[in-house]
Amino acid sequence: MEPNLxxxxxxxxxxxxxxxxxxxxxxxxxxxxxCIELMLNAVNLTFVAFSRYYADVHxxxxxxxxxxxxxxxxxVGLGIFIAFFRNxxxxxxxxxxxxKN
Amino acid sequence: xxxxxxAQLTTPNADVTLILPEIVVALAGIVVMLYDSFFxxxxxxxxxxxxLGILISAVLLVLMWGDSYSGxxxxxxxxxxxxxxxxxxxxxxxxAMTILASTLWVEIEGVPTGEFHALLLFATFGMMMMAAGxxxxxxxxxxxxSSIATYVMAGLRKGDLRSNESALKYFVLGSFAxxxxxxxxxxxxxxxxxxxxxxxxxxxxxAKFPALLLIGSAMMIVxxxxxxxxxxxxxxxxxxxxxxxxxxxxxxAAGPKAAAFSSFLRVFVLGFPLVAGxxxxxxxxxTWISLLAVLGIITILFGNVAAxxxxxxxxxxxxxxxxxxxxxxxxxxxxxxxxxxxxxxEAIAAVAFYLFVYAITNLGxxxxxxxxxxxxxRRADFEDYNGIGFKAPLLSFSxxxxxxxxxxxxxxxxxxxxxxxxxxxxxxxxxxxxxxVVVAVIGSAISAYxxxxxxxxxFFRERAVDWTPPRVPxxxxxxxxxxxxxxxxxxLFSDGLIRRFSTAAPKAADVRAER
Numbered sequence: 001m002e003p004n005l006x007x008x009x010x011x012x013x014x015x016x017x018x019x020x021x022x023x024x025x026x027x028x029x030x031x032x033x034x035c036i037e038l039m040l041n042a043v044n045l046t047f048v049a050f051s052r053y054y055a056d057v058h059x060x061x062x063x064x065x066x067x068x069x070x071x072x073x074x075x076v077g078l079g080i081f082i083a084f085f086r087n088x089x090x091x092x093x094x095x096x097x098x099x100k101n
Numbered sequence: 102x103x104x105x106x107x108a109q110l111t112t113p114n115a116d117v118t119l120i121l122p123e124i125v126v127a128l129a130g131i132v133v134m135l136y137d138s139f140f141x142x143x144x145x146x147x148x149x150x151x152x153l154g155i156l157i158s159a160v161l162l163v164l165m166w167g168d169s170y171s172g173x174x175x176x177x178x179x180x181x182x183x184x185x186x187x188x189x190x191x192x193x194x195x196x197a198m199t200i201l202a203s204t205l206w207v208e209i210e211g212v213p214t215g216e217f218h219a220l221l222l223f224a225t226f227g228m229m230m231m232a233a234g235x236x237x238x239x240x241x242x243x244x245x246x247s248s249i250a251t252y253v254m255a256g257l258r259k260g261d262l263r264s265n266e267s268a269l270k271y272f273v274l275g276s277f278a279x280x281x282x283x284x285x286x287x288x289x290x291x292x293x294x295x296x297x298x299x300x301x302x303x304x305x306x307x308a309k310f311p312a313l314l315l316i317g318s319a320m321m322i323v324x325x326x327x328x329x330x331x332x333x334x335x336x337x338x339x340x341x342x343x344x345x346x347x348x349x350x351x352x353x354a355a356g357p358k359a360a361a362f363s364s365f366l367r368v369f370v371l372g373f374p375l376v377a378g379x380x381x382x383x384x385x386x387x388t389w390i391s392l393l394a395v396l397g398i399i400t401i402l403f404g405n406v407a408a409x410x411x412x413x414x415x416x417x418x419x420x421x422x423x424x425x426x427x428x429x430x431x432x433x434x435x436x437x438x439x440x441x442x443x444x445x446x447e448a449i450a451a452v453a454f455y456l457f458v459y460a461i462t463n464l465g466x467x468x469x470x471x472x473x474x475x476x477x478x479r480r481a482d483f484e485d486y487n488g489i490g491f492k493a494p495l496l497s498f499s500x501x502x503x504x505x506x507x508x509x510x511x512x513x514x515x516x517x518x519x520x521x522x523x524x525x526x527x528x529x530x531x532x533x534x535x536x537x538v539v540v541a542v543i544g545s546a547i548s549a550y551x552x553x554x555x556x557x558x559x560f561f562r563e564r565a566v567d568w569t570p571p572r573v574p575x576x577x578x579x580x581x582x583x584x585x586x587x588x589x590x591x592x593l594f595s596d597g598l599i600r601r602f603s604t605a606a607p608k609a610a611d612v613r614a615e616r
Contacts, residue, residue: 009291016280016284019280020280023273023277029269029273032273033273033276036273036276036277036280039277039280039284040280040283042284043280043283043284043286043287046284046287046288046291047287047290049291050287050290050291050294053291054294056294056295058238058290058295058296059287059290059296061238062237062238062241062286062287062290062296065238065241065242066241066283069241069242069245072245072249073245073249073276073279076249076252076253076272077252077272077276079253080252080253080256080265080268080269080272081269083256083259083265083268084265084266084268084269087260087262087265088262088265093269093273096265096266096269096270097266098262098263098266098344099263099266099267099270099339099340099343099344
């Protein structure tokens with residue numbers, strides 16, 4: 001079967017859902033972050049698919065922006081995780097529970 | 102399309118003067134960063150550079166008001182309208198107040214001052230780009246610039262467990278929300294074939310995939326809902342606000358929230374309008390209006406009821422900020438239903454004014470909370486405020502003024518703000534919107550309990566332990582005094598500012614990208 005727009009959209013929808021479910025159920029902050037990256041890549045796939053469909057470069061340009069932002073986010077995120085790990089010897093989000101009602 | 106790109110490359114439409122206010126703020130951030138790396142011991146200079154940058158930027162922004170420039174710059178990427186100018190002014194005010202209010206905190210906590218001020222300026226730059234962005238790409242980049250800087254600021258107290266936890270939660274949930282927003286943007290791009298907001302508005306009626314447009318806009322509501330903390334997407338707010346250092350919390354509750362509202366308004370009110378005779382656009386318009394109205398009702402009720410139960414002032418103010426996001430939503434929905442461009446601009450100006458007043462009040466309150474909280478904000482419970490009323494009369498009086506303004510007492514700016522945002526929704530005559538306004542009024546009545554509780558605690562409770570009022574540095578005093586004066590002044594004479602907010606540049610918001 002020749003892949004068409006619907007195939008790519010379906011794949012990106014599945015990837016996004018996997019990422020979303022992963023963020024909700026993972027307890028390890030790094031794992032959650034990887035799932036967020038998966039969601040961003042699903043978005044990139046959607047952009048590229050539509051970009052090709054409309055023969056319009058704006059979608060691909062958007063993907064560049066998303067990638068660079070994801071890189072910046074990763075740099076800051078890992079810094080935050082390390083600061084958290086230093087004080088707690090764990091990056092399990094369940095240990096982050098000082099702030100509660 | 103390639104011809105279009107070629108034309109753009111040979112004659113680039115890059116009008117630097119139109120984004121000068123933003124550039125000045127970013128430049129100030131870079132200068133602060135460089136200065137700090139050469140003189141790391143400094144405490145006040147980076148703040149002064151930041152204030153100077155903010156001042157120049159504000160002057161440039163005011164000069165742009167009503168200038169003869171019409172059209173959009175940067176190939177339709179940057180808008181030039183009242184939404185951008187008025188929100189830009191709000192962000193600059195927020196940044197200036199935060200720098201002033203954090204002077205003492207920077208001193209006693211040993212925070213890397215230059216880093217903090219640079220991050221603050223970059224966050225402000227991002228927020229201004231969010232308001233100026235006329236294209237989903239620019240809005241996304243502005244949002245991320247401000248968010249990433251704010252994630253770091255929430256965790257500036259590296260050794261403190263609560264600050265770490267706050268940064269971690271803010272980061273994970275913030276990027277989760279960004280992913281939703283981005284997926285929404287991708288689907289809207291897919292449905293309309295463009296990322297330019299005026300072009301989206303022109304093509305929603307004839308969208309190629311109307312279903313994707315609906316799903317995409319719903320995803321964007323989730324993403325923006327997270328950022329402005331609408332219930333049920335508010336879960337991160339109380340924890341993050343409580344754990345972050347108080348001056349930063351004040352900034353987060355005012356700045357990124359107002360910025361998210363500015364792009365939220367632009368994408369939905371200007372990007373998804375009601376197009377006569379187009380069924381898809383009609384369904385989209387009705388859906389987002391009713392969805393937001395319902396979210397507003399939940400937010401107002403939840404925020405106010407949960408705020409009653411809090412014993413920590415920072416947490417109480419966090420829930421109150423959720424409720425205030427709900428009140429701002431009332432004006433937002435009113436802007437969405439406005440029939441003429443003038444009415445729409447008025448409603449947008451009302452939301453900008455409301456967030457302006459909320460920001461001033463909130464930053465003033467957090468300045469006092471951080472002053473009284475001492476190191477690590479340890480003293481931030483209601484009991485810590487017992488009986489301080491007559492021992493530190495000026496501080497308690499200022500805090501009372503802020504609480505009354507948050508409550509929406511007549512003669513304070515908070516009252517005018519509420520009247521302004523409720524009016525467009527009431528005038529629309531839509532049943533759901535009238536319900537929303539009624540709920541908002543009930544919510545305000547509920548909020549009297551927890552705002553007045555602080556006044557009662559301060560003035561009518563006995564203090565068991567000895568307490569000496571803290572020394573108030575002059576910068577902090579300036580910030581608090583400015584906030585009190587602004588709250589009282591705009592409570593009486595708000596006409597000028599509102600008129601300015603509602604009538605800005607020529608051809609407001611209706612400029613089409615030239616392609």
